[in-house]
Amino acid sequence: MNADEEALQDAVEKDTLGDAGGLDARAYREVFRVLKAPAEAPLPAGFAERVAQKIVSRRQKEREWRDYLWYAIGVLLLAGAALGTVRYAGVRLDLQFMDTLVDYKAPLLFGVALIIVFNWLDQRLVKRWLDGAQRDHDDSH
Numbered sequence: 001m002n003a004d005e006e007a008l009q010d011a012v013e014k015d016t017l018g019d020a021g022g023l024d025a026r027a028y029r030e031v032f033r034v035l036k037a038p039a040e041a042p043l044p045a046g047f048a049e050r051v052a053q054k055i056v057s058r059r060q061k062e063r064e065w066r067d068y069l070w071y072a073i074g075v076l077l078l079a080g081a082a083l084g085t086v087r088y089a090g091v092r093l094d095l096q097f098m099d100t101l102v103d104y105k106a107p108l109l110f111g112v113a114l115i116i117v118f119n120w121l122d123q124r125l126v127k128r129w130l131d132g133a134q135r136d137h138d139d140s141h
Contacts, residue, residue: 009028101108 005024008024011025013032
């Protein structure tokens with residue numbers, strides 16, 4: 001828990017925010033409300049860990065979204081800079097080489113398909129294997 005979360009939790013516990021505080025404050029209020037009530041049934045084993053994991057997972061997804069946004073902005077700025085440079089320098093493109101690429105359609109399509117397959121395999125196998133290795137490492141400590 002970072003300092004901002006601790007300050008928010010303290011403010012919610014002391015009820016100094018009123019109805020303000022946003023989504024996180026409402027979540028803390030709801031947790032405290034539920035915790036004050038007696039448990040109707042015993043909670044399953046590992047309940048707290050699953051709840052914490054969902055919170056961490058949600059925050060990671062938010063961070064990933066922001067990372068993709070910054071990546072897209074960077075790519076667009078880079079493309080704009082490249083186009084601006086080409087235009088400023090007065091470069092004329094000769095695209096006659098594209099005529100010869102038509103003769104190599106099959107190898108080019110095969111290459112693109114192979115790249116897509118490798119990317120899919122990376123997503124499915126390698127990252128899953130790395131996640132499993134990380135969990136095994138975490139369990140051993």
